[in-house]
Amino acid sequence: MTTPLLGQMMDVPLTVSSLIAHAARHFGSTEIVSRRIEGDMHRYTYRDCETRAKRLAQALIGLGVQPGERIGTLAWNGYRHLEVYYGTTGFGAVCHTINPRLFPDQIAWIINDAQDSYVMFDTTFAPLVDCLAPRCPNVRGWIALADEAHLPHLPMPTSTALISYETLLEPHDGAFGWPPLDERQASYLCYTSGTTGNPKGALYSHRSTVLHAFGASLPDAMCLSARDSVLPVVPMFHVNAWGIPHSAPLTGAKLVFPGKDLDGKSLFELMEAEGVTYSAGVPTVWLGLLNYMKEAGVRFSTLQRTVIGGSACPPAMLRTFEDDYGVEVIHAWGMTEMSPLGTLAKLTWEQSQRPPDEQRKLREKQGHVMYGVDMKIVGDDGRDLPWDGVAFGDLHVRGPWVIKRYFQKDDSPLVDGWFPTGDVATIDPDGFLHITDRSKDVIKSGGEWISSIDLENVAIAHPAVAEAACIACAHPKWTERPLLVIVKRPGADVTREELLAFYEGKVAKWWIPDDVVFVDELPHTATGKLQKLKLREMFREHVLPSALDIADCPFKVPS
Ligand code: AMP
Numbered sequence: 001m002t003t004p005l006l007g008q009m010m011d012v013p014l015t016v017s018s019l020i021a022h023a024a025r026h027f028g029s030t031e032i033v034s035r036r037i038e039g040d041m042h043r044y045t046y047r048d049c050e051t052r053a054k055r056l057a058q059a060l061i062g063l064g065v066q067p068g069e070r071i072g073t074l075a076w077n078g079y080r081h082l083e084v085y086y087g088t089t090g091f092g093a094v095c096h097t098i099n100p101r102l103f104p105d106q107i108a109w110i111i112n113d114a115q116d117s118y119v120m121f122d123t124t125f126a127p128l129v130d131c132l133a134p135r136c137p138n139v140r141g142w143i144a145l146a147d148e149a150h151l152p153h154l155p156m157p158t159s160t161a162l163i164s165y166e167t168l169l170e171p172h173d174g175a176f177g178w179p180p181l182d183e184r185q186a187s188y189l190c191y192t193s194g195t196t197g198n199p200k201g202a203l204y205s206h207r208s209t210v211l212h213a214f215g216a217s218l219p220d221a222m223c224l225s226a227r228d229s230v231l232p233v234v235p236m237f238h239v240n241a242w243g244i245p246h247s248a249p250l251t252g253a254k255l256v257f258p259g260k261d262l263d264g265k266s267l268f269e270l271m272e273a274e275g276v277t278y279s280a281g282v283p284t285v286w287l288g289l290l291n292y293m294k295e296a297g298v299r300f301s302t303l304q305r306t307v308i309g310g311s312a313c314p315p316a317m318l319r320t321f322e323d324d325y326g327v328e329v330i331h332a333w334g335m336t337e338m339s340p341l342g343t344l345a346k347l348t349w350e351q352s353q354r355p356p357d358e359q360r361k362l363r364e365k366q367g368h369v370m371y372g373v374d375m376k377i378v379g380d381d382g383r384d385l386p387w388d389g390v391a392f393g394d395l396h397v398r399g400p401w402v403i404k405r406y407f408q409k410d411d412s413p414l415v416d417g418w419f420p421t422g423d424v425a426t427i428d429p430d431g432f433l434h435i436t437d438r439s440k441d442v443i444k445s446g447g448e449w450i451s452s453i454d455l456e457n458v459a460i461a462h463p464a465v466a467e468a469a470c471i472a473c474a475h476p477k478w479t480e481r482p483l484l485v486i487v488k489r490p491g492a493d494v495t496r497e498e499l500l501a502f503y504e505g506k507v508a509k510w511w512i513p514d515d516v517v518f519v520d521e522l523p524h525t526a527t528g529k530l531q532k533l534k535l536r537e538m539f540r541e542h543v544l545p546s547a548l549d550i551a552d553c554p555f556k557v558p559s
Contacts, residue, residue, distance in 0.1 A: 014210035016187050016246070017090040017178035023249030024050035027226060030252055033274050034079040035259040035266075037122050038150060042079055046249060049082060051174035056087025056165075058172040063141070065117060067092025067181075070189055072111055072119035072139075074100045074128065077236045077257040080145040080165060084120050085236070085245055089187045089206070090178050096189040097237040100125050101448055102199075103508040108135040110191050110199055113408070120145055120165065124260055126152035133157055143168060183207040189407060190239055192336035193449040195422060196441050201407030202336050204240075208401040212339040213246035215372040215401070220346040222280070222307060222330070226252035229274055229302070233262060233281030234310065238447070239340040242280055242307070242332075253278075264292025268300075275302045282310035282447030283317060284478055290320055300325055307332050307344070310447040311479040312435060315364045333366035333435060335421060339401040342375070343367040343433045351430065365434040366425075373399040375433065376418065377425055389428030392436050395421045441532060443472040443482050450482055450511050452532075458506050459484055464494035469522050470513060471536050475547050482513040483539055487521060514544040 012018075023030070028047035036042050065071065071088045073095065075081040088095040096114050098107060111119065111132065119136075120143045121129050129142050134157050141161035144151050151164045187206045191199040204212075217224045222244075224230065230253045232244040240246065248255045256274045258267060267289050271279065286308060293299070306321065309332035321327045334340035345367030347359060354362075369375050377385045377393040385391040396418035403419065405412045413419060422440030425433050443450040452470035459468035466489040473483035488494065496516040503512045517539070523531040 013181060013183035013206065015089075015178070015181050015183060015206045016209050017086060017181075019210065019213060019246050019249045020046070020050045020053060020086045020090070021178060023252060027249070027252035030226070030254055032079050032082065032255045032257070034077075034257040035261065035270060036078060037076065037124055037146075037259055044079065046252075049079065050086070052169065053083045053086035053090060054174040054176040054178075055169045055172040056083055057091045057178075058174070058176050059168045060088065060093060060118070061091060062172075063118070063168075065093055068094065068186065070094045070096045070114045070116045072096045072098050072114065072116035073237065074098050074107075074119060074121040074125045075145055075236065076122055076124070076260045077232055077241060078122070078145070078259055079257060080120075081122075081236050082245055082255070082257070084145075085188075085240075089209075092179065092181050092185055094186045094189050094203070097240065098191070099235075099237050099448070100128060101508070101510070102193070103511070104128060104131045104135075106193075106199065108132050111136045111139065113198075114189055114191070114201060117141075118143055122146075122260070123150055123152050126154060130154050133160060181206060183210070188240055190336050193451055194336060194440065194442055194444075196451075196453055200409065202339075202403050203407040204339055204401070208339055209240075209243075209246060211372060212243050212341065212401040213250045215370050216243045216341050217247040217251050218370065220368070221341065221344050221370050222247060222278070223305065224248065224251040224253045224278065228253040228277045229256060230254065231256040231258060231267075231271060231274070231276045231279045233258060233267065233279055233285050234447075238310075239334075239336045242309070242334070242340055244280060262288070264288040264290070265296070268292060268296075268298065271303055272301060277302055277304045278306070279303065280307035280309075282479075283308055283313055284311075284446040286317060286321075287477060290317070293325070300327060303327050305330060309333060311444050312366075313364070315360075318360070318364060329363070331363060331365070331367060333423075333433060335423075337403045337419060337421075338373065338397060338399075341370060341401075342373045342397060343369050345432070348430075362430065362432055365428075365432045367433060368431050369433070372401055373397055375427070377427055382415070387427040387429055387431065389426050389432075389434070392424055392426045394439060395423045395425040395433070395435070397421055437533065437536075438472075443470070443480050445475075445478045445480055445482070445510065447479075448510075452482065454507060455482055455484065455503075455511065455513060458503055459486065459499065462494060462499060462502050464488055464492035465499075466490075466492075467522055469530055469532065469535055471532060471539060473514070473539060473542050473544055475514070475544055477547075481544055481546065482511070483542060483544065484513040484516045485522065485535060485539070486516055486518050488518060514546045515542070517542070 023046035147166035232241040331345040334342040385393040424437040455470040467487040472480040475481040
């Protein structure tokens, strides 16, 4: 056997630290602007950011944090959160971003499952930390992303520290070289509730993070450049804000962080003040922004493009952005398990010569895969289905930024080397993906998951309930909201209000179903499995009472 001929190129590992080092060295004076939790604006540069990230790395190493250890974050989009991204991964620790919107029990479960040794938190989450600290005995310290003056007063269990981030950085000078790392080492950990059972962790590597940043920056993906001012509305606790904190330093784009205020007025004012050209977020956020703009009679003066994903972009929203405000919408699809980007609805030259209506129809779909992701649709028998825009089946993906297994799980979710997404789709002859349904048993409200199984388990614990099913029901503001379908026990009685009250204290408030309907029986398969698809079909036209409150909402959710 002949030895393969090796290329004679430098072996430079693809590490996350190389992104911030690149930005600091070559776009050193480019700004990062943040609206702070403290209420004021903060501005500094990529150069300052790298120095502070290095000071954080020095501080964490001083605390004894070892490479591979998980550091949790409960934080909004802001410059300190960005420093934590780089100050942890830069020396081999793993940055574990946690969704603070989850119920405290779930967050505690996630922190314990991930075995986070420290958790960094924005002071807005102090009450949450108060509730979490006694339940997370392995956390050695809770680090408030604040100076000493803003350190919240929180009782801590013995041998657990409460530390001010600024005090922690204080003794360190940033004279620190990012150590060389194996590019396959873990970089970030993100849990997703987008499947059944307990949340599962997607553990990215340095290589997957950097490759994803490269891919995301391409012209037919997010199309970022050193002339852009980028405002990620999508949270840094949700799949690394779709990779923007990595592709912005890679391209030298200015970063603008909105902090905790994501209402239409706050976002609009920040975009205008900072010359934002590009933004990204879920449909619900854009709804708030567009409604504010309509009411206030204001227009964007700098925004050029926005990526909308996380849930299907309503066609009317796409039209409003483009026809009323001249802002290009890029509809994107992806998932936590894919770092997250998979497809984006950008046209080829040939497609852009077609009649405008046809172009719109294509761009309302989830789009074309980017290099780095391959996809296929398969039927119930596991065989590939044709790309004819008609046949629909389970969507499977693979690629260097797709997970091969979940964190700390031995069994692989892969089917013949492909990751089953739980989405049901068609692919047309143009290679455009269209998500038509979902086989996973979850509800996505305002871009965040709600477990239908958890909601059913609560309902079934009620003495008057014989069987319960929870399904996603279309909602004009939140895209989907939970609808509970109940079969009562013979002779027992319970009202809608009593059932909804039964959820209080058992799940997060925003998880509580919007409505309850009582039926004589639920549809089952021959093997007794609940037919959720059929049930969703039965209640497709159901109007939730909360949806009536916003009847003037200009957007209809596509059926
Ligand atoms: P997450 O892991 O929370 O990012 O959720 C990923 C899931 O959200 C996907 O598997 C889809 O079910 C859904 N999703 C994301 N983007 C879209 C989109 N553009 N259209 C429809 N569903 C989407």
